[in-house]
Amino acid sequence: xxxxRIDVLVIGAGASGLTSAIKLAEMGYEVSxxxxxxxxxxxxxxxxxxxxxxHYFNEELTGPEFADRLIGLLPDALYLAxxxxxxxxxxxxxxxxxxxxxxxxxxxxxxxxxxxxAMGCRERNRGNIHIPxxxxxxxYTAGLAQRLVxxxxxxxxKDVVIVGSGDIGLIMARRMSWVGAKVHCVVEIxxxxxxxxRNIVQCLNDFNIPLHLSHVVTKINGNDRVQSxxxxxxxxxxxxxxxxxxxxxxxxxxxxxxxxxxxxxxxxGIAMNHETSGPKVDSRLMTSKPGVFACGNVxxxxxxxxxxxxxxxxxxxxxxxxxxxxxxxxxxxxxxxANVRYVVPGxxxxxxxxxxxxxxxxxxxxxxLSVRAGEVEIYGKNLPHVQPSxxxxxxxxxxxxxxxxGQTLEVRIE
Amino acid sequence: MKRNMTCxxxxxxxxxxxxxxxxxxxxxxxxxxxxKGEVYAREEILAPKRTVTATxxxxxxxxxxxxxxxxxxxxxxxxxxxxxxxxRIEVSAPVAPxxxxxxxxxxxxxxxxxxxxxxxxxxx
Numbered sequence: 001x002x003x004x005r006i007d008v009l010v011i012g013a014g015a016s017g018l019t020s021a022i023k024l025a026e027m028g029y030e031v032s033x034x035x036x037x038x039x040x041x042x043x044x045x046x047x048x049x050x051x052x053x054x055h056y057f058n059e060e061l062t063g064p065e066f067a068d069r070l071i072g073l074l075p076d077a078l079y080l081a082x083x084x085x086x087x088x089x090x091x092x093x094x095x096x097x098x099x100x101x102x103x104x105x106x107x108x109x110x111x112x113x114x115x116x117x118a119m120g121c122r123e124r125n126r127g128n129i130h131i132p133x134x135x136x137x138x139x140y141t142a143g144l145a146q147r148l149v150x151x152x153x154x155x156x157x158k159d160v161v162i163v164g165s166g167d168i169g170l171i172m173a174r175r176m177s178w179v180g181a182k183v184h185c186v187v188e189i190x191x192x193x194x195x196x197x198r199n200i201v202q203c204l205n206d207f208n209i210p211l212h213l214s215h216v217v218t219k220i221n222g223n224d225r226v227q228s229x230x231x232x233x234x235x236x237x238x239x240x241x242x243x244x245x246x247x248x249x250x251x252x253x254x255x256x257x258x259x260x261x262x263x264x265x266x267x268x269g270i271a272m273n274h275e276t277s278g279p280k281v282d283s284r285l286m287t288s289k290p291g292v293f294a295c296g297n298v299x300x301x302x303x304x305x306x307x308x309x310x311x312x313x314x315x316x317x318x319x320x321x322x323x324x325x326x327x328x329x330x331x332x333x334x335x336x337x338a339n340v341r342y343v344v345p346g347x348x349x350x351x352x353x354x355x356x357x358x359x360x361x362x363x364x365x366x367x368x369l370s371v372r373a374g375e376v377e378i379y380g381k382n383l384p385h386v387q388p389s390x391x392x393x394x395x396x397x398x399x400x401x402x403x404x405x406g407q408t409l410e411v412r413i414e
Numbered sequence: 415m416k417r418n419m420t421c422x423x424x425x426x427x428x429x430x431x432x433x434x435x436x437x438x439x440x441x442x443x444x445x446x447x448x449x450k451g452e453v454y455a456r457e458e459i460l461a462p463k464r465t466v467t468a469t470x471x472x473x474x475x476x477x478x479x480x481x482x483x484x485x486x487x488x489x490x491x492x493x494x495x496x497x498x499x500x501x502r503i504e505v506s507a508p509v510a511p512x513x514x515x516x517x518x519x520x521x522x523x524x525x526x527x528x529x530x531x532x533x534x535x536x537x538x
Contacts, residue, residue: 048467068511150479198424
């Protein structure tokens with residue numbers, strides 16, 4: 001078995017993995033990136049629509065263009081292993097590392113001083129939302145359909161119903177319309193759309209696609225192929241209530257959420273955060289295992305790739321401090337309070353400015369974000385509109401954090 | 415006349431109110447937080463436009479589809495024709511982001527450019 005000794009192993013060559021690898025290589029570390037696919041850029045390559053890069057590159061780009069910019073920044077010295085699967089993370093007499101399989105190189109034992117987890121996330125599927133009915137072909141997750149259309153060049157169906165009004169579902173409604181399919185409707189369980197209003201306008205309204213709010217798909221009909229779906233208003237009744245209707249279609253696309261892909265993390269015994277489904281991390285984005293860091297969608301699901309890249313840069317800084325033996329100043333824990341599902345990271349460092357990302361639990365106009373140490377508000381900002389599908393960012397200054405060091409910070413939306 | 419709309423120029427999605435005269439020569443936009451909103455609202459009343467993204471067939475490359483986009487927004491009513499045209503086009507690798515796939519579509523000044531890099535199959 002080959003052994004490769006390096007400073008940092010980055011797992012995943014999507015936006016977060018590439019960004020952290022670029023930053024670490026710029027700092028002079030010997031970095032390897034292992035990637036399951038044989039191309040770099042991860043999910044960006046199938047997101048051919050525009051809307052990426054407004055924060056990170058100050059310019060509106062499509063997904064593949066964003067990926068190409070990052071790939072262009074990769075230094076020559078960086079070692080890239082595409083087509084390589086990480087079987088497990090290891091900590092033994094050879095130190096921290098991973099066991100990696102690839103057809104080209106066989107089995108390689110990577111031995112590194114630090115690891116960056118950047119495996120991204122995975123789609124929730126039919127099993128996660130329990131749609132009753134038969135199990136014909138024609139039921140796809142929206143991201144899989146996006147890959148089939150945009151990369152493989154296959155059109156998965158002609159008469160489409162979409163479950164979930166998140167941005168991926170909306171983008172796919174437009175994409176399927178533009179490849180000549182008929183999108184009959186989008187079904188959303190919540191009483192409000194979960195995607196951006198601009199996507200409702202340009203992906204649904206432009207094509208006169210109806211959006212059924214407070215509705216769910218209650219049955220899939222068809223033997224070999226989907227023939228129709230039954231759609232019902234949300235009610236407490238068990239039986240099919242009044243207002244149910246059937247739509248004939250051959251394809252059902254599910255855009256019902258994303259879950260960080262943490263099999264490797266769990267198997268390695270790293271402590272998890274049940275609200276994010278990602279690992280618990282400290283102020284440097286280091287997990288419970290010293291030397292193992294996480295960033296991007298494997299840590300928590302981001303709305304914008306720009307935010308994931310920003311987090312990956314911060315992660316690279318954390319790795320650098322760890323490798324230089326700089327211990328962070330320990331401020332205290334950061335916890336979610338009223339109307340906040342989670343806040344990442346779950347700890348602060350009073351030695352520098354700290355950025356946090358949090359997920360609201362409510363839909364509200366004119367709300368306010370408040371960070372408190374006990375009864376004292378140390379940070380506040382007005383938010384014109386909050387909804388669960390839009391992440392909120394807060395940057396707390398070193399001075400504000402110094403003043404409350406040692407105390408627990410509570411983040412709430414009111 | 416008066417119309418309410420949501421601006422699609424950026425993810426903020428401002429709620430716009432557009433008041434305009436019969437002949438469309440007097441258009442007033444309110445509710446926008448930046449100049450892009452005013453441009454969007456005027457265009458939406460006069461001649462709505464959209465940026466189009468699609469894929470075209472790619473030969474001799476490591477990939478079979480090449481993602482492309484218009485380099486500026488195109489009149490909405492021409493989108494269907496553009497897509498028909500794009501689905502007929504074949505591009506040969508190698509290709510880089512920014513390479514022209516279609517020039518000056520129907521005299522609109524709108525070009526279609528590649529958005530992904532793809533080497534030739536023989537490069538491997």
